[in-house]
Amino acid sequence: MTRRPNRRDDLAGLTGYHSPQLDVAVRLNTNESPFPPPEGFVAAWRDALATMPLHRYPDRDARDLRTVIATMTASTPEQVMVANGSNEVLQTVFLAYGGAGRRALVAEPTYALHRHIAQITGTEVVEIARNDDFTVDADRMIDAIREHQPAIVFLCNPNNPTGTIEAVATVRAVADACDAEGAVLIVDEAYAEFLQDSSASALALVAEDRNVVVSRTFSKVWSLASLRLGFAIGPTWFVGDCETVSLPYRLSIATQLAGIYAPRFGAEMQSRIDLIVHEREVLVERLAAFPALTAFPSGANFVLVRVPGAARAVWEGLVSHGVLVRDFSSWPGLTDCLRVTIGTEAENDAFVRALERVLADKHLGA
Numbered sequence: 001m002t003r004r005p006n007r008r009d010d011l012a013g014l015t016g017y018h019s020p021q022l023d024v025a026v027r028l029n030t031n032e033s034p035f036p037p038p039e040g041f042v043a044a045w046r047d048a049l050a051t052m053p054l055h056r057y058p059d060r061d062a063r064d065l066r067t068v069i070a071t072m073t074a075s076t077p078e079q080v081m082v083a084n085g086s087n088e089v090l091q092t093v094f095l096a097y098g099g100a101g102r103r104a105l106v107a108e109p110t111y112a113l114h115r116h117i118a119q120i121t122g123t124e125v126v127e128i129a130r131n132d133d134f135t136v137d138a139d140r141m142i143d144a145i146r147e148h149q150p151a152i153v154f155l156c157n158p159n160n161p162t163g164t165i166e167a168v169a170t171v172r173a174v175a176d177a178c179d180a181e182g183a184v185l186i187v188d189e190a191y192a193e194f195l196q197d198s199s200a201s202a203l204a205l206v207a208e209d210r211n212v213v214v215s216r217t218f219s220k221v222w223s224l225a226s227l228r229l230g231f232a233i234g235p236t237w238f239v240g241d242c243e244t245v246s247l248p249y250r251l252s253i254a255t256q257l258a259g260i261y262a263p264r265f266g267a268e269m270q271s272r273i274d275l276i277v278h279e280r281e282v283l284v285e286r287l288a289a290f291p292a293l294t295a296f297p298s299g300a301n302f303v304l305v306r307v308p309g310a311a312r313a314v315w316e317g318l319v320s321h322g323v324l325v326r327d328f329s330s331w332p333g334l335t336d337c338l339r340v341t342i343g344t345e346a347e348n349d350a351f352v353r354a355l356e357r358v359l360a361d362k363h364l365g366a
């Protein structure tokens with residue numbers, strides 16, 4: 001008889017992170033870019049990769065990559081931490097500042113991975129509720145920071161899955177409280193480029209004497225979800241703390257080169273962003289014509305839609321028409337909500353036309 005090892009007791013009830021996938025024609029469920037990266041990028045990246053000594057470990061410090069990202073974000077290479085996607089950035093933050101006997105503060109509903117990674121690292125989660133319009137109440141958050149003394153505080157701007165844009169004043173006030181109470185503030189800006197307003201970013205708050213870190217990713221904006229590259233901009237002591245807990249050589253040469261070459265195609269990237277933002281505005285306008293639903297304002301590449309009493313049925317109806325969106329209707333604070341990622345013009349049109357038919361079938365007044 002083999003005795004099976006027992007999983008950690010504190011993982012009871014946890015399952016892995018799942019975003020259901022279905023094989024349908026129009027996939028608007030995971031906030032990926034609908035566009036592949038520029039052909040010129042793919043060629044440059046592939047050519048550079050072909051010259052690399054693949055039997056050698058990659059640059060452990062990812063120096064060239066961090067230099068490129070520093071230029072892109074008006075910071076220094078010493079302020080740049082890189083990882084396999086921003087999810088790994090978040091995990092590294094928890095390895096350095098979370099763990100048993102420590103707390104993380106989140107404002108729900110927000111990105112599920114913040115809570116999930118807290119749990120798998122044994123970090124206690126303290127949550128506050130967002131306002132009805134999904135913005136964060138700064139005073140409520142500051143009170144919670146003072147009361148619970150979290151080691152890590154999260155803001156997500158724009159927030160996933162609601163699309164909510166946080167006021168700069170809120171971020172600044174929460175940052176002040178984190179400085180005063182010794183917490184590190186992680187501002188998850190996975191969608192910041194879709195805001196098209198660089199003054200809305202917390203990058204301007206990053207300084208040696210502030211406990212502020214901005215996390216970003218190449219997955220959404222840069223059309224590179226497959227290559228897994230995320231980064232954080234923070235004080236040098238933060239980058240040092242992260243290095244202490246990071247695995248050596250964790251970023252493959254393919255990933256490093258992707259981040260080195262992608263910014264050379266910034267103009268093409270920007271035109272993709274402009275197109276997605278335009279499509280978002282068009283979609284929001286078209287959705288306003290449906291009395292059966294409410295579309296929330298979004299600064300990201302997705303829109304949260306509330307369909308009172310019928311979200312699950314509408315989700316199923318959309319799937320039967322070959323359109324997959326993300327069903328959040330059973331999530332706390334997101335009753336009746338579906339999230340639709342902005343796709344190509346044709347995909348968004350397919351979504352709206354399928355929605356019209358589904359709502360008409362359900363007599364919800366298309």
Ligand SMILES: *Cc1c(COP(=O)(O)O)cnc(C)c1O
Pocket residue numbers: 031084085086087088111156160188190216217218219225228229230
């Ligand atoms: C998608 C997403 C991420 C993760 O992105 P990766 O870089 O692909 O790991 C992080 N934060 C938020 C809010 C996201 O929506």
